Amino acid sequence: xxxxxxxxxxxxxxxxxxxxxxxxxxxxxxxxxxxxxxxxxxxxxxxxxxxxxxxxxxxxxxxxxxxxxxxxxxxxxxxxxxxxxxxxxxxxxxxxxxxxxxxxxxxxxxxxxxxxxxxxxxxxxxxxxxxxxxxxxxxxxxxxxxxxxxxxxxxxxxxxxxxxxxxxxxxxxxxxxxxxxxxxxxxxxxxxxxxxxxxxxxxxxxxxxxxxxxxxxxxxxxxxxxxxxxxxxxxxxxxxxxxxxxxxxxxxxxxxxxxxxxxxxxxxxxxxxxxxxxxxxxxxxxxxxxxxxxxxxxxxxxxxxxxxxxxxxxxxxxxxxx
Amino acid sequence: xxxxxxxxxxxxxxxxxxxxxxxxxxxxxxxxxxxxxxxxxxxxxxxxxxxxxxxxxxxxxxxxxxxxxxxxxxxxxxxxxxxxxxxxxxxxxxxxxxxxxxxxxxxxxxxxxxxxxxxxxxxxxxxxxxxxxxxxxxxxxxxxxxxxxxxxxxxxxxxxxxxxxxxxxxxxxxxxxxxxxxxxxxxxxxxxxxxxxxxxxxxxxxxxxxxxxxxxxxxxxxxxxxxxxxxxxxxxxxxxxxxxxxxxxxxxxxxxxxxxxxxxxxxxxxxxxxxxxxxxxxxxxxxxxxxxxxxxxxxxxxxxxxxxxxxxxxxxxxxxxx
Numbered sequence: 030x031x032x033x034x035x036x037x038x039x040x041x042x043x044x045x046x047x048x049x050x051x052x053x054x055x056x057x058x059x060x061x062x063x064x065x066x067x068x069x070x071x072x073x074x075x076x077x078x079x080x081x082x083x084x085x086x087x088x089x090x091x092x093x094x095x096x097x098x099x100x101x102x103x104x105x106x107x108x109x110x111x112x113x114x115x116x117x118x119x120x121x122x123x124x125x126x127x128x129x130x131x132x133x134x135x136x137x138x139x140x141x142x143x144x145x146x147x148x149x150x151x152x153x154x155x156x157x158x159x160x161x162x163x164x165x166x167x168x169x170x171x172x173x174x175x176x177x178x179x180x181x182x183x184x185x186x187x188x189x190x191x192x193x194x195x196x197x198x199x200x201x202x203x204x205x206x207x208x209x210x211x212x213x214x215x216x217x218x219x220x221x222x223x224x225x226x227x228x229x230x231x232x233x234x235x236x237x238x239x240x241x242x243x244x245x246x247x248x249x250x251x252x253x254x255x256x257x258x259x260x261x262x263x264x265x266x267x268x269x270x271x272x273x274x275x276x277x278x279x280x281x282x283x284x285x286x287x288x289x290x291x292x293x294x295x296x297x298x299x300x301x302x303x304x305x306x307x308x309x310x311x312x313x314x315x316x317x318x319x320x321x322x323x324x325x326x327x328x329x330x331x332x333x334x335x336x337x338x339x340x341x342x343x344x345x346x347x348x349x350x351x
Numbered sequence: 352x353x354x355x356x357x358x359x360x361x362x363x364x365x366x367x368x369x370x371x372x373x374x375x376x377x378x379x380x381x382x383x384x385x386x387x388x389x390x391x392x393x394x395x396x397x398x399x400x401x402x403x404x405x406x407x408x409x410x411x412x413x414x415x416x417x418x419x420x421x422x423x424x425x426x427x428x429x430x431x432x433x434x435x436x437x438x439x440x441x442x443x444x445x446x447x448x449x450x451x452x453x454x455x456x457x458x459x460x461x462x463x464x465x466x467x468x469x470x471x472x473x474x475x476x477x478x479x480x481x482x483x484x485x486x487x488x489x490x491x492x493x494x495x496x497x498x499x500x501x502x503x504x505x506x507x508x509x510x511x512x513x514x515x516x517x518x519x520x521x522x523x524x525x526x527x528x529x530x531x532x533x534x535x536x537x538x539x540x541x542x543x544x545x546x547x548x549x550x551x552x553x554x555x556x557x558x559x560x561x562x563x564x565x566x567x568x569x570x571x572x573x574x575x576x577x578x579x580x581x582x583x584x585x586x587x588x589x590x591x592x593x594x595x596x597x598x599x600x601x602x603x604x605x606x607x608x609x610x611x612x613x614x615x616x617x618x619x620x621x622x623x624x625x626x627x628x629x630x631x632x633x634x635x636x637x638x639x640x641x642x643x644x645x646x647x648x649x650x651x652x653x654x655x656x657x658x659x660x661x662x663x664x665x666x667x668x669x670x671x672x673x
Contacts, residue, residue, distance in 0.1 A: 037462040038552075054457040054553060057391055060380035069379055069391060071398070071457060135376040135393060140359040230360075231376060 076133040104160035107237035136229025136236035151279025161218030219252035254298035274347030295340035306330035426482035429559035458551025458558035473601025483540030541574035576620035596669030617662035628652035
């Protein structure tokens with residue numbers, strides 16, 4: 030939610046000369062993207078997004094992220110499309126940072142999604158999984174089981190500051206999940222961060238997916254479990270079975286999950302709840318005093334983790350029968 | 352540079368129903384405006400700015416600010432135009448804040464203005480002064496001589512922290528300016544904050560003025576002196592006489608200044624340098640440790656203040672003859 034880097038009109042003009050776009054008529058820094066600086070450009074043709082990649086993004090990952098959007102778009106998914114320069118490159122440089130010009134996707138993210146929207150999200154996630162087939166670049170998921178251990182090593186000693194007994198509880202979860210994590214389920218390119226602010230709607234119609242900067246190769250059903258966590262709980266922490274049912278049915282209508290995937294869902298959901306709990310816990314413990322405005326966040330995902338730990342059968346998520 | 356308040360898509364939809372605008376297709380918080388939260392809206396018709404007025408703006412001032420823009424626009428000035436609701440009101444409410452919908456002005460502010468741009472700024476400032484004639488609402492300038500005394504009382508005791516001897520030096524300035532401040536010069540509506548980021552250009556052509564949230568009734572030549580300070584000094588603190596000449600000639604070509612106005616210019620410029628020095632000094636002294644990123648700012652205006660103190664005749668600003 031910040032503009033880290035300003036750009037001068039001269040530098041921007043030179044940058045844009047490398048592309049086939051209309052005349053620039055305005056550019057505004059927008060409050061989107063935690064990792065990068067984004068400008069919304071108006072031109073005499075179409076609006077565009079200009080992204081400057083700040084230090085938190087690995088430069089070596091950029092060909093994966095930009096190429097993936099191009100691949101998904103070419104395979105029919107509605108998502109922002111990186112524009113090629115005259116020389117064919119997707120990546121340039123501006124204000125000493127790697128920079129890309131990307132098509133602007135109209136639509137709004139929903140602050141208060143309903144079950145019908147969850148159904149659309151499920152469908153779009155499945156469509157993304159299918160559209161990702163054949164993409165040749167690979168990026169391992171740095172935030173899967175091995176990554177959790179690294180994060181946990183940095184936080185474990187102080188975990189009981191958040192809640193007494195947490196150190197023991199989370200250690201047991203990590204051990205259990207590491208020992209039982211499925212290996213033979215269908216894998217492919219996953220979004221890995223499909224929260225509300227990354228799904229745009231026009232009215233009740235889903236207009237596209239954005240922000241592929243956590244995308245990686247992993248189990249497809251794991252991505253479904255991330256969406257269950259992100260979309261199907263209410264603010265009071267309760268699981269909304271109507272939303273869960275809609276999301277899963279939407280997904281299945283485009284890409285039916287196998288029996289093994291469905292059976293693994295409670296374990297995967299427990300894992301994805303742990304993943305967001307761990308990153309939020311780490312941020313919570315390392316954010317300086319005085320800036321502690323997100324203190325509730327790790328607890329939100331702790332609640333979800335405990336919920337999934339109690340699930341015995343995927344049917345409890347609202348999905349009836351195979 | 353912040354988005355203080357988020358809005359839900361439902362609240363925004365209801366808000367927009369009160370206006371005659373196209374269908375909403377996107378809204379993004381933009382990093383502009385220090386006092387308010389601004390969203391850039393795309394619709395099936397024209398882009399728009401939605402402003403939520405935060406606590407730093409006096410609600411009782413809003414009719415002046417919004418009415419002024421309407422008046423200036425109606426009198427031919429290019430500036431953002433507040434849109435009336437179906438009931439004729441310019442002000443509504445959204446997310447518990449006063450809110451207005453305002454036309455979007457294409458253009459970019461210049462990070463590196465040249466003399467030719469300063470000439471256009473001078474012309475536009477004069478055009479604004481003429482267009483402001485006949486506007487019926489009044490707003491006194493809270494940041495003129497009396498306001499400086501209030502600010503100074505809060506900072507004086509600690510002024511020597513910034514530079515030794517400053518307490519005595521600034522006290523003498525305030526006393527001198529209070530005793531000699533002109534009273535009989537032409538007055539009207541002034542912008543009072545026409546810095547680079549409030550003037551938009553398309554190429555070398557000035558496309559409009561924005562941000563009238565410091566506008567008030569005061570001496571017109573005082574507004575000119577603010578622009579001299581904001582536009583005609585280089586980053587190293589030196590006065591650029593070519594830019595000063597261009598700005599003043601541009602202004603004079605639209606609204607010739609009287610001899611009395613010209614003679615008062617050094618004093619007025621000293622006053623406007625003091626005004627920005629004092630607000631920056633106050634912010635500098637009251638901004639918490641650790642957030643001290645603007646430490647240089649009061650010194651920038653101290654340098655300008657000293658420069659104007661040394662001016663004996665307005666001709667030194669670059670303007671030849673009367």
